[in-house]
Amino acid sequence: MTDFAATKAMFHIPDGMIYLDGNSLGPLPKAAPARVAKAMTEEWGEMLITGWNKAGWMAKATEVGDRVAKLIGAEAGHVVMGDTLSIKVYQALASALELRPERRVILSDSGNFPSDLYMAEGLIKSLGQGHELRIVAPEEVEENITEDVAVTLITEVDYRTGRLHDMKALTAKAHSVGALTIWDLAHTAGATDGKLSEARADFAVGCTYKYLNGGPGAPAFIYVAPQHANLVRPALSGWLGHDAPFAFDLSYRAGAGIERMRVGTPPILALASLEAALDAWATVDMSDLRTRSQELTQLFLEEVERRCPMLTLASPRDAAARGSQISFSFEQGYAAMQALIARGVIGDFRAPDIMRFGFTPLFIDEVDVLRACDVIEEVMTGKLWDKPEYHARAAVT
Amino acid sequence: MTDFAATKAMFHIPDGMIYLDGNSLGPLPKAAPARVAKAMTEEWGEMLITGWNKAGWMAKATEVGDRVAKLIGAEAGHVVMGDTLSIKVYQALASALELRPERRVILSDSGNFPSDLYMAEGLIKSLGQGHELRIVAPEEVEENITEDVAVTLITEVDYRTGRLHDMKALTAKAHSVGALTIWDLAHTAGATDGKLSEARADFAVGCTYKYLNGGPGAPAFIYVAPQHANLVRPALSGWLGHDAPFAFDLSYRAGAGIERMRVGTPPILALASLEAALDAWATVDMSDLRTRSQELTQLFLEEVERRCPMLTLASPRDAAARGSQISFSFEQGYAAMQALIARGVIGDFRAPDIMRFGFTPLFIDEVDVLRACDVIEEVMTGKLWDKPEYHARAAVT
Numbered sequence: 001m002t003d004f005a006a007t008k009a010m011f012h013i014p015d016g017m018i019y020l021d022g023n024s025l026g027p028l029p030k031a032a033p034a035r036v037a038k039a040m041t042e043e044w045g046e047m048l049i050t051g052w053n054k055a056g057w058m059a060k061a062t063e064v065g066d067r068v069a070k071l072i073g074a075e076a077g078h079v080v081m082g083d084t085l086s087i088k089v090y091q092a093l094a095s096a097l098e099l100r101p102e103r104r105v106i107l108s109d110s111g112n113f114p115s116d117l118y119m120a121e122g123l124i125k126s127l128g129q130g131h132e133l134r135i136v137a138p139e140e141v142e143e144n145i146t147e148d149v150a151v152t153l154i155t156e157v158d159y160r161t162g163r164l165h166d167m168k169a170l171t172a173k174a175h176s177v178g179a180l181t182i183w184d185l186a187h188t189a190g191a192t193d194g195k196l197s198e199a200r201a202d203f204a205v206g207c208t209y210k211y212l213n214g215g216p217g218a219p220a221f222i223y224v225a226p227q228h229a230n231l232v233r234p235a236l237s238g239w240l241g242h243d244a245p246f247a248f249d250l251s252y253r254a255g256a257g258i259e260r261m262r263v264g265t266p267p268i269l270a271l272a273s274l275e276a277a278l279d280a281w282a283t284v285d286m287s288d289l290r291t292r293s294q295e296l297t298q299l300f301l302e303e304v305e306r307r308c309p310m311l312t313l314a315s316p317r318d319a320a321a322r323g324s325q326i327s328f329s330f331e332q333g334y335a336a337m338q339a340l341i342a343r344g345v346i347g348d349f350r351a352p353d354i355m356r357f358g359f360t361p362l363f364i365d366e367v368d369v370l371r372a373c374d375v376i377e378e379v380m381t382g383k384l385w386d387k388p389e390y391h392a393r394a395a396v397t
Numbered sequence: 398m399t400d401f402a403a404t405k406a407m408f409h410i411p412d413g414m415i416y417l418d419g420n421s422l423g424p425l426p427k428a429a430p431a432r433v434a435k436a437m438t439e440e441w442g443e444m445l446i447t448g449w450n451k452a453g454w455m456a457k458a459t460e461v462g463d464r465v466a467k468l469i470g471a472e473a474g475h476v477v478m479g480d481t482l483s484i485k486v487y488q489a490l491a492s493a494l495e496l497r498p499e500r501r502v503i504l505s506d507s508g509n510f511p512s513d514l515y516m517a518e519g520l521i522k523s524l525g526q527g528h529e530l531r532i533v534a535p536e537e538v539e540e541n542i543t544e545d546v547a548v549t550l551i552t553e554v555d556y557r558t559g560r561l562h563d564m565k566a567l568t569a570k571a572h573s574v575g576a577l578t579i580w581d582l583a584h585t586a587g588a589t590d591g592k593l594s595e596a597r598a599d600f601a602v603g604c605t606y607k608y609l610n611g612g613p614g615a616p617a618f619i620y621v622a623p624q625h626a627n628l629v630r631p632a633l634s635g636w637l638g639h640d641a642p643f644a645f646d647l648s649y650r651a652g653a654g655i656e657r658m659r660v661g662t663p664p665i666l667a668l669a670s671l672e673a674a675l676d677a678w679a680t681v682d683m684s685d686l687r688t689r690s691q692e693l694t695q696l697f698l699e700e701v702e703r704r705c706p707m708l709t710l711a712s713p714r715d716a717a718a719r720g721s722q723i724s725f726s727f728e729q730g731y732a733a734m735q736a737l738i739a740r741g742v743i744g745d746f747r748a749p750d751i752m753r754f755g756f757t758p759l760f761i762d763e764v765d766v767l768r769a770c771d772v773i774e775e776v777m778t779g780k781l782w783d784k785p786e787y788h789a790r791a792a793v794t
Contacts, residue, residue, distance in 0.1 A: 012442050021446045028442035033434050036666065040433060044613055045409050045425035049418045049745065050738075057613055084661025086635035087484060094523060110647060115636035115661065118649040122634030126491060126523055135647060209662065216441055216454055216665035237519035238483035239512035248748055250507060250532060252515040264481025264512065265606065268613035269433065269666050341447075348446065351645055 002288040007362040010280045011213070018372045020347045023159075023187055023325050023358025026213030032276040039272035051268075060275075061240075061266045062258065065221060067278045068212070071286065072185055072194035072204065074223045080258045081208075081274075082266055085186060085220040087236065088205035089119045089153070091261055092222060094235030096151040096180045096203060097123075097131065099228065103150035103179070104131050111138040111158035116184055120153060123235075138163060142173055149179040151202075157187035157323030160350045162297075162315040164192070164323050168199040175200065186210060189221075190360070191293065191324035193286035196223060203228070211324065211360050212281075214274035222261050229257040238263030280362055292361040294319035297326050300357065300369050304328065307377040314354055325358040336379060338390035345375045399685040404759040407677045408610070415769045417744045420556075420584055420722050420755025423610030429673040436669035448665075457672075458637075458663045459655065462618060464675045465609070468683065469582055469591035469601065471620045477655045478605075478616045478671075479663055482583060484633065485602035485619040486516045486550070488658055491632035493548040493577045493600060494520075494528065496625065500547035500576070501528050508535040508555035513581055517550060520632075535560060539570055546576040548599075554584035554720030557747045559694075559712040561589070561720050565596040572597065583607060586618075587757070588690065588721035590683035599625060608721065608757050609678075611671035619658050626654040635660030677759055689758040691716035694723050697754065697766050701725065704774040711751055722755040733776060735787035742772045 012028045013019050019027055043055040052058045065079035072079070082088075093106065106120055117133065124131040136144045138158060145152060152174050156165050171181045182203040188194055190211030196204050204223040208214035224232060234254055239245045240262040243253040254260040298319050304311060304326070311328040330336055330353060337349040347357040357372070379385055409425045410416050416424055440452040449455045462476035469476070479485075490503065503517055514530065521528040533541045535555060542549060549571050553562050568578045579600040585591055587608025593601050601620040605611035621629060631651055636642045637659040640650040651657040695716050701708060701723070708725040727733055727750060734746040744754040754769070776782055 012438075014443050014445075017445075019445060025441075025446045025448075027445055028437060033437045033442075036433055036437060037430050040425060040430045040612070040670070041409075044422075045430075046411050048411075048414075048416060048424055048743065049422045051422075051613060083480065083484065084635070086661035087480065087633065090633060113636075114639075114645050114647060117647055118634045118636055118639060121649045122630075122632050123523075125630065126520075126632050127525065129525070207662070215437070216448060217662045217667070219664075220661070233519075233522065235519050235523050236484065236487060237515045238481070239510075239515055242511075242515060246748075248511050250511060250514055252518045264483035264617070265604070265614045267616075267664055267667055269670055270614070270664055273437070273666055346445065351643075 002283060002285045004292060004361055004365065007280050007284065008365060011363040013363060017344045017346060018368045020345065020357040020359065020364070020372060022213070022360035023210050024348050025209055025216055026211060026360065027363060029213055029277045029280055031279060032215065032273045035276035036269055036272045039269055057266065057268050060268065060271045061262055064271055064274060064278070068189065068208070068221050071281060072189050072196050072223070073198060074196045075226060078226060078229060078258050079221050079223045080261050081219045081221050081271065082262055083220055085205055085207040086115045086119050088220045088222040089116050089184065090123055091234065091236055092182045092203040092205050093120055093123055093151065093153060095232035096182055097127070098233055099180060099231065100150035103148055104129070105149045106131060106133050106151055106153055107141065107144055107149045108133060108135050108153045109138045109141050110135055111161065111163065112153065112155045113159050113184065113186060116153055116155065141165065142170060145170065145173045145177060145179060147177045149177065151180040151182055153182045155184035155186060157191065159187055160314070160354045160356065161327050162322040162325040164321055167195065167201060171199050171201055187323050187325070193290040201225065208274050213277040215270065218270050218274050219267055224258055224261060234260045236263050240264060284362070289361050293324040293359060296359045296361060296364060296366070296369055297322065297324060299366060300359065300373065301326050303370065303373040304376055307373060308380040310380055324360065325356060327354050327356045329353045330355055332385055334393065335390040336385040339379045339385035340375060343375050343379065345372045399680060399682045401689060401758055401762065404677050404681065405762060408760040410760060414741045414743060415765045417742065417754040417756065417761070417769060419757035420607050421745050422606055422613055423608060423757065424760060426610055426674045426677055428676060429612065429670045432673035433666055433669045436666055454663065454665050457665065457668045458659055461668055461671060461675070462655070465586065465605070465618050468678060469586050469593050469620070470595060471593045472623060475623060475626060475655050476618050476620045477658050478618050478668065479659055480617055482602055482604040482617040483512045483516050485617045486513050486581065487520055488619060488631065488633055489579045489600040489602050490517055490520055490548065490550060492629035493579055494524070495630055496577060496628065497547035500545055501526070502546045503528060503530050503548055503550055504538065504541055504546045505530060505532050505550045506535040506538050507532055508557065508560065509550065509552045510556050510581065510583060513550055513552065538562065539567060542567065542570045542574060542576060544574045546574065548577040548579055550579045552581035552583060554588065556584055557711070557751045557753065558724050559719040559722035561718055564592065564598060568596050568598055584720050584722070590687040593620060598622065605671050610674040612667065615667050615671050616664055621655055621658060631657045633660050637661060681759070686758050690721040690756060693756045693758060693761060693763070693766055694719065694721060696763060697756065697770065698723050700767065700770040701773055704770060705777040707777055721757065722753060724751050724753045726750045727752055729782055731790065732787040733782040736776045736782035737772060740772050740776065742769045
C-alpha cells in the first residue's frame with residue numbers, strides 16, 4: 001500500500017490552510033526549491049553552456065517525459081515535455097488532421113477546456129480547408145462519433161464538474177469509424193490511474209502544474225501512440241524536433257518518434273522544479289491513488305450534501321464516473337468561495353456558479369476533508385458569505 | 398557613462414574562466430537564485446493559486462515585456478513574453494502572411510538561424526496555399542525584396558558570423574514594395590542598441606537566454622508594431638490571448654493588442670529568473686553598450702589577427718557592420734575550440750568551421766579580452782588542439 005502520510009510530508013502547505021485547489025495549481029514540493037537552486041548555481045552557474053551536455057539538460061524533455069508516461073499509462077519513449085498545453089493541443093490536432101486528410105470534422109464537447117477549442121479554431125482558420133469544430137454536450141459525444149469525424153478532441157475530466165469520460169469506450173468507438181482521438185489529460189495526470197496505452201489512445205496532451213505539482217507555468221507534455229509517432233508531420237517544426245538539430249541544416253527533417261514533437265529550447269529551471277515534484281510519485285501505486293481519491297471525494301460529497309442542503313451537486317455521484325474533484329452549484333458561489341478562502345479552505349470558482357474542490361491524495365487526507373466540511377458548513381449555514389468584500393471579483397479566480 | 402564594472406559584479410563567472418559564450422547562454426546573474434527562491438517559497442509556497450493575483454504572476458508577461466522593449470527600442474505595451482523563439486516566429490509569420498493575403502513569398506537568407514526556416518516550412522505546409530520560402534545569400538537580401546514578397550524573415554545578427562543587417566534600410570525597402578518585416582533579435586537583444594521602432598519594423602521576436610542572461614530555456618518575446626497589433630489574427634489562439642480568459646467562453650475573441658500574442662500559462666519561475674537578469678540593465682545606457690561592444694570586439698579582432706595568422710576572420714571587419722561577436726574560420730575549429738575550453742576560454746563552434754566568440758559588455762572587459770587572446774595565441778601557435786580528446790564530438794556544442 002502506498003504510504004500517503006509520507007507523500008503528504010513532501011509538500012509545503014501553509015499553516016492552517018486546507019488546500020483543495022491542487023487541480024488548479026499544485027502546492028510547493030518541499031524539495032523543489034533546493035533542486036531549482038542546484039540547477040541554477042551548480043549547473044547553470046558553474047557549467048554554463050556545457051550544462052546542455054554535462055548536466056544532461058538536452059535529454060530532460062524525454063527523460064522527464066518517461067516519468068510522466070508512467071503516471072498516465074503511456075509507453076516509455078512516447079511522451080515528451082515542453083511548451084504549454086495549448087501549444088501541445090495544436091501539435092496533436094494538426095498531426096491528427098493530416099492523418100485523416102479526407103475528413104473535416106473535429107468533435108469536441110462543451111465541457112472541454114476553452115483553450116483547446118480556441119486552439120482548434122485557430123488551426124482551422126490557418127488550414128483553410130473547411131474543417132468544422134463540432135461541439136456537442138458531454139453526454140452526447142459517443143453518439144456523435146460518426147464517419148465524418150477526423151478526430152475527437154476531448155478533455156477526459158471536465159474542469160468544472162469533474163465528470164470523467166470513458167476513454168476506452170470513446171476511443172474504441174472512434175476507431176470503429178476510422179477516427180482518431182486526442183485526450184487532454186489536464187485534470188487526469190496525477191488524479192487518476194491513467195490508462196492511455198490500454199485505451200489505445202492516439203494522442204494525449206496535458207499540463208504538469210495541477211495534480212503533478214510542477215509549479216506555476218510548468219511545462220506541458222504530449223503523447224503520440226507508437227503507431228503514429230514516425231508518421232506525423234510536426235506542424236510546429238522547430239529545431240529541437242529536427243533529426244540533427246546541431247547540424248544546422250537549412251531544411252527540416254523530422255526527428256525520430258516523439259522527438260519530433262520538441263520545438264524550441266527546453267525550460268530547464270521549470271523542468272528542475274518538475275523533477276522534484278515527480279520524486280513524490282516514486283512510491284505511489286496509481287491504483288492505490290485512484291482508490292484513495294475516490295474515498296476522499298466520496299467522503300467530502302456525502303458530508304457536504306448532508307450538512308449543506310443549499311448546495312447542488314454538480315459532479316457525478318458515482319465515484320467511477322468522475323476524476324478527483326467535487327463541484328457544487330450555488331448561485332452565490334463566487335462569494336461563498338471567497339468566504340471559504342478567507343477561512344483557509346482553498347477551492348476555486350468557475351463561472352457561472354461552480355464551487356470547485358480538488359483532492360490530491362498525495363497531500364489531502366480524511367482529517368483535511370472533515371475540517372474543510374466543518375468550515376463549509378459554518379459558512380453556508382451561517383450565510384457568512386453575505387458580505388460585500390466577498391463579492392468583489394479579482395482578475396483571476 | 399554606464400558603470401560596466403558594476404554590471405560585471407552582478408554576474409557569477411567561475412574562477413579562471415573567460416566566458417565568451419554569452420551569445421549562446423548568458424551566465425548566472427548573482428541575484429537570480431534568490432529571486433527564483435522567493436518566487437518558489439514566498440509566492441508559490443505561501444500564496445499558492447492566489448499568486449496569480451497577489452504576486453502579480455498574470456501580468457508578468459507584459460510587465461517583463463515592457464522591460465525588454467526598452468532594450469530593443471520598441472514602444473512600451475507592444476512586447477510580450479512567453480513560449481520559445483520558434484513559437485514566436487510561427488506567430489509572427491502567420492500574422493504577417495495574413496496581412497498580405499495576395500502574396501506568396503517569404504524572403505529569408507542563408508545566414509538565418511535554421512529553426513526560423515524550419516518553422517516557416519511547417520507553417521507553409523499547414524497553410525497549403527503555395528507559399529514559397531525564398532532563401533538568398535545574406536548580401537543579396539535587399540535586391541531580392543521584390544513586389545511578390547509578403548514578408549522578410551531575417552535574423553538581424555548572423556549567428557555564425559555576427560554580420561549585422563541594416564534593419565532600417567531593409568525595412569524601408571520592404572515597405573517601399575508593400576512587404577512586411579519580421580526581425581529575429583536572438584543575437585541583437587542585449588548586444589546592440591536596438592532600434593525597432595525607429596526602423597519601423599513590423600514584427601520582431603527574440604530569446605532572452607543569450608545576451609539577456611535569463612537562464613537556460615528562458616522565455617521568448619514577440620513585438621508587434623502598433624499599427625498591426627489590433628489587426629493580426631493569432632494563429633496560436635490560446636486562452637491567455639483571449640479578450641476575457643476567465644470568462645471561459647467556448648469561442649475565441651482576440652485580446653487587445655499585444656495581449657493576443659499570449660498563448661498558454663506563463664512560465665513563472667523562468668520569468669522570475671529573467672526579472673533578476675533584467676535588473677542588471679537598469680543603469681545601462683544602450684548607446685554606451687554599443688560603443689563598448691565595438692571596442693571589445695575590435696580589440697579582440699585585432700589582437701587575434703595579429704597573433705594568429707592561421708585564423709581567417711569570418712566576421713565583418715567594420716564594427717558598425719556586426720553585432721557583438723567575432724568569428725574565425727579554421728579547418729580544425731572544433732578541436733581548437735575544445736582546447737580553448739579546456740583552458741578556460743569558453744567560446745563555441747558552429748559547423749562547418751566557425752570558432753565563435755561572443756562579447757557581452759555587462760561582464761566582459763579589456764582584461765578578459767587580452768587574457769583570452771593570450772590563451773588563443775598559445776593554443777593556436779603551439780597547435781595544442783592537436784590531441785585526440787579534442788576531436789571527440791559531444792551531442793551539443
